Amino acid sequence: MEGGSASGSASTLSNNENVLVSCEDSSSPAENELELGLTLSLGGERRVSYADDSSSSSSLSSRASVTAGIKRTADSMAATSGQVVGWPPIRSYRMNSMVNQAKTLAMEDPIKNRTDATKMRMFVKVTMDGIPIGRKVDLNAHSCYESLSNALEEMFLKPKTDGHLEAGLKILPDGSSGLVLTYEDKEGDWMLVGDVPWGMFIGSVKRLRIMKTSEATGTAQMIL
Amino acid sequence: IAGVLTWATLLKVSHGHCLLCFSCLVTLVFVSPLPQFIYIIPKPSSFRLRSLTSNHISNLSMDLRLPSKVLEHILSFVDSNEDRNSVSLVCKSWFETERRTRKRVFVRNCYAVTPEAVARRFPETRSLTLKGKPHFADYNLVPDGWGGYAWPWIEAMAAKCPSLEELRLKRMVVTDECLEKIAASFKDFKVLVLTSCEGFSTDGLAAIAVACRNLRELELRECIVEDIGGDWLSYFPETLTSLVSLDFSCLDSEVKLSDLERLLSRSPNLKSLKLNRAVSLDALGSLLRLAPQLVELGTGSFSDKLDQEAVAKLSQAFSELKELKSLSGLWDVLPEYIPLLYSVCPGLTSLNLSYATVQMSDLVELITGCSNLQKLWVMDLIEDKGLEVVASSCKELRELRVFPSGAEGLNDTNVAMTEQGLVSVSEGCPNLESVLYFCVQFTNAAMVTIARNRPNLTCFRLCVMEPFAPDHKTQQPLDEGFKAIVERCKDLQRLSVSGLLTDKAFEYIGTHGKKLRMLSIAFAGDSDLMLHHLLSGCESLNKLEIRDCPFGDTALLENAAKLETMRSLWMSSCCVSFGACKLLSPKMPKLNVEVIDEHPLETRPDSSPVERIYIYRTLAGPRLDMPEFVWTIQKNPEIGVSHLAIK
Numbered sequence: 058m059e060g061g062s063a064s065g066s067a068s069t070l071s072n073n074e075n076v077l078v079s080c081e082d083s084s085s086p087a088e089n090e091l092e093l094g095l096t097l098s099l100g101g102e103r104r105v106s107y108a109d110d111s112s113s114s115s116s117l118s119s120r121a122s123v124t125a126g127i128k129r130t131a132d133s134m135a136a137t138s139g140q141v142v143g144w145p146p147i148r149s150y151r152m153n154s155m156v157n158q159a160k161t162l163a164m165e166d167p168i169k170n171r172t173d174a175t176k177m178r179m180f181v182k183v184t185m186d187g188i189p190i191g192r193k194v195d196l197n198a199h200s201c202y203e204s205l206s207n208a209l210e211e212m213f214l215k216p217k218t219d220g221h222l223e224a225g226l227k228i229l230p231d232g233s234s235g236l237v238l239t240y241e242d243k244e245g246d247w248m249l250v251g252d253v254p255w256g257m258f259i260g261s262v263k264r265l266r267i268m269k270t271s272e273a274t275g276t277a278q279m280i281l
Numbered sequence: 282i283a284g285v286l287t288w289a290t291l292l293k294v295s296h297g298h299c300l301l302c303f304s305c306l307v308t309l310v311f312v313s314p315l316p317q318f319i320y321i322i323p324k325p326s327s328f329r330l331r332s333l334t335s336n337h338i339s340n341l342s343m344d345l346r347l348p349s350k351v352l353e354h355i356l357s358f359v360d361s362n363e364d365r366n367s368v369s370l371v372c373k374s375w376f377e378t379e380r381r382t383r384k385r386v387f388v389r390n391c392y393a394v395t396p397e398a399v400a401r402r403f404p405e406t407r408s409l410t411l412k413g414k415p416h417f418a419d420y421n422l423v424p425d426g427w428g429g430y431a432w433p434w435i436e437a438m439a440a441k442c443p444s445l446e447e448l449r450l451k452r453m454v455v456t457d458e459c460l461e462k463i464a465a466s467f468k469d470f471k472v473l474v475l476t477s478c479e480g481f482s483t484d485g486l487a488a489i490a491v492a493c494r495n496l497r498e499l500e501l502r503e504c505i506v507e508d509i510g511g512d513w514l515s516y517f518p519e520t521l522t523s524l525v526s527l528d529f530s531c532l533d534s535e536v537k538l539s540d541l542e543r544l545l546s547r548s549p550n551l552k553s554l555k556l557n558r559a560v561s562l563d564a565l566g567s568l569l570r571l572a573p574q575l576v577e578l579g580t581g582s583f584s585d586k587l588d589q590e591a592v593a594k595l596s597q598a599f600s601e602l603k604e605l606k607s608l609s610g611l612w613d614v615l616p617e618y619i620p621l622l623y624s625v626c627p628g629l630t631s632l633n634l635s636y637a638t639v640q641m642s643d644l645v646e647l648i649t650g651c652s653n654l655q656k657l658w659v660m661d662l663i664e665d666k667g668l669e670v671v672a673s674s675c676k677e678l679r680e681l682r683v684f685p686s687g688a689e690g691l692n693d694t695n696v697a698m699t700e701q702g703l704v705s706v707s708e709g710c711p712n713l714e715s716v717l718y719f720c721v722q723f724t725n726a727a728m729v730t731i732a733r734n735r736p737n738l739t740c741f742r743l744c745v746m747e748p749f750a751p752d753h754k755t756q757q758p759l760d761e762g763f764k765a766i767v768e769r770c771k772d773l774q775r776l777s778v779s780g781l782l783t784d785k786a787f788e789y790i791g792t793h794g795k796k797l798r799m800l801s802i803a804f805a806g807d808s809d810l811m812l813h814h815l816l817s818g819c820e821s822l823n824k825l826e827i828r829d830c831p832f833g834d835t836a837l838l839e840n841a842a843k844l845e846t847m848r849s850l851w852m853s854s855c856c857v858s859f860g861a862c863k864l865l866s867p868k869m870p871k872l873n874v875e876v877i878d879e880h881p882l883e884t885r886p887d888s889s890p891v892e893r894i895y896i897y898r899t900l901a902g903p904r905l906d907m908p909e910f911v912w913t914i915q916k917n918p919e920i921g922v923s924h925l926a927i928k
Contacts, residue, residue: 158613
């Protein structure tokens with residue numbers, strides 16, 4: 058990670074929990090390289106080395122050995138529980154407001170009478186293999202598997218320009234589409250969607266995943 | 282310099298009127314009522330006239346020495362502070378007359394000048410506007426206790442400018458003592474607007490309410506207030522009838538409805554009312570009936586269950602708001618209540634749905650009705666399809682802001698806002714000039730299209746929420762997209778960039794962004810070249826804020842002179858070394874170079890990076906209220922000399 062010799066001392070901070078990175082001064086000759094350590098406010102993850110696909114100028118070619126230090130893969134970003142400070146740049150007032158709003162929606166209000174029409178929303182995360190960005194679906198907006206399946210198809214299987222869905226792709230586990238809908242229940246087990254009555258499903262589902270049939274077969278076998 | 286002033290051309294005119302015209306290019310033209318001359322003088326440029334001395338004044342033609350009464354009269358027509366600043370530089374007597382007659386003072390960095398100096402120079406000022414913390418404080422990048430205290434200003438104004446009537450503060454620390462002092466010191470206080478401020482409680486508001494008998498505006502915009510209760514509202518005396526604007530939308534506690542109703546009943550001039558979330562939908566009905574003249578309305582929570590009669594009454598109340606131009610609030614709005622708003626839509630020029638968690642399908646009809654909308658703030662729940670509706674219905678749109686619905690960041694999004702939405706709006710809305718857009722992905726091609734459609738953009742803030750996200754179709758950096766933006770949008774003044782960007786992007790920005798005044802950068806670039814391009818290329822650059830980018834010392838030190846022409850530079854989590862900060866400070870005495878670092882600096886080697894650096898120009902010298910974690914070379918001289926070997 059450290060590139061070449063330098064006139065300054067090697068840079069480390071004494072309380073070094075964070076990752077250090079060298080930044081190369083690209084406009085000075087090698088002997089006068091500055092070696093700097095960089096402390097970032099990111100949540101303590103190790104840096105992934107800089108991918109060499111950059112189209113930057115040739116003076117930076119020697120940076121192949123130097124990590125920019127800030128780049129991460131999408132996966133490691135998603136896996137981090139701690140968020141980057143101040144990112145995305147939303148005013149903290151607004152963040153607090155949104156968090157409070159979300160809490161209120163999730164709480165049942167015993168004083169106000171809520172009719173069926175204004176049931177609590179129940180958002181669960183849905184991911185589909187091969188698509189990096191997860192979505193969320195409100196399970197209380199549906200009353201049966203058919204309806205849920207249609208909604209997910211709409212969400213994930215992008216309609217062609219003429220407005221029709223790709224023909225024949227259904228997510229219910231009838232095996233014909235190459236896709237299978239699974240869910241993780243409260244006990245942490247992965248189950249096939251559709252096996253139990255809807256009400257029981259709603260009561261135990263934590264999140265959903267659309268898998269390719271080939272992968273599901275193995276899991277299904279394990280479950281069974 | 283003498284040449285500039287003898288350029289005065291004398292023309293006789295027979296009109297007795299005082300006509301004032303300040304062109305923004307060159308000439309200053311005015312006609313005095315007596316002895317009826319027209320003077321044409323080139324607009325004094327601060328650079329040329331700064332060294333004007335009394336010797337030069339004696340060389341001036343007599344005609345330029347207007348009686349001060351005449352000049353005062355002329356100046357009463359001059360509102361723009363930019364023009365007033367120019368006037369004040371012509372000569373000493375003009376400086377004196379101008380300063381004694383200036384009514385509105387703007388200080389855009391509260392540490393750029395001392396409160397005493399301002400109060401002394403402008404004793405007759407009626408209105409003071411101040412900004413404190415740097416912009417990135419909004420995103421928690423400035424530690425608590427950094428500064429931005431309102432107290433010294435209020436103290437100074439109370440002592441020297443007792444006729445102050447208006448105070449507007451942004452990102453400052455305001456305490457209850459400050460509010461009490463305002464209430465006690467300014468007999469005719471009329472306007473208090475606090476934006477993104479903190480440090481006070483509802484007790485301070487009560488002090489203002491009770492004492493300011495001629496209060497016109499009390500606005501708390503997104504402040505963090507210690508909320509002790511809703512009593513403060515009841516302190517407005519029965520004799521107060523002058524209220525024009527009231528905004529307490531950021532408070533949590535419930536105010537007494539009867540107090541609010543009585544206040545509205547005796548405020549016939551009330552034009553703007555922004556309620557907090559605790560005001561129920563039911564209450565809203567009765568409030569609207571008391572204030573049908575409202576031009577701006579911020580509702581409270583929009584989610585009670587109302588019976589049919591109540592809904593009908595509320596609908597009626599909305600339809601009575603014939604003057605309504607701006608609508609906001611709408612917290613927790615239930616889809617079934619959105620039709621209540623249809624009657625006001627055609628008149629709306631501003632709609633803030635950024636707290637309304639409704640899905641796109643519920644918004645479509647609402648948006649379709651807003652044919653005169655100029656400003657729309659909305660959440661990404663509107664999705665690309667919803668923005669297509671905006672593009673076809675809101676032809677007068679000037680400003681669009683799309684906020685992310687997932688408060689906790691990327692993983693929380695319900696929807697995937699893409700480049701398509703913004704492209705549609707750029708196609709459909711010919712007057713679009715200001716954009717703030719949070720999304721999950723973007724492409725160069727989209728930005729090229731947007732730039733081609735809307736060369737009139739003045740503000741373009743794009744936030745692709747995943748750092749380093751490339752063009753999602755080509756996997757290339759977004760350099761070419763931003764190039765198109767800065768190349769085509771010749772009047773672009775504010776730009777925020779995001780996504781994967783190399784030094785090339787900043788080369789383009791430096792080359793083309795000649796009118797750019799404010800630039801925000803995060804997670805971008807490859808090297809010092811990036812900063813160098815910006816500091817050497819962007820001629821109008823006023824505020825630059827950067828976080829998590831890999832550059833620092835060389836570019837900073839090479840372009841140090843540029844920093845004096847800017848209001849401020851913020852860099853956090855970059856590669857600026859401690860040694861460079863030490864080198865920079867003595868080089869530039871007119872700058873405050875603040876190192877904001879929560880780890881002790883005494884044992885820090887010169888080559889180690891600092892957490893944050895905030896550099897701003899100032900006439901006041903180093904400030905006296907720095908906390909422990911702010912280091913300047915003046916405050917901590919013992920850590921003085923840099924041992925860094927830099928070319």
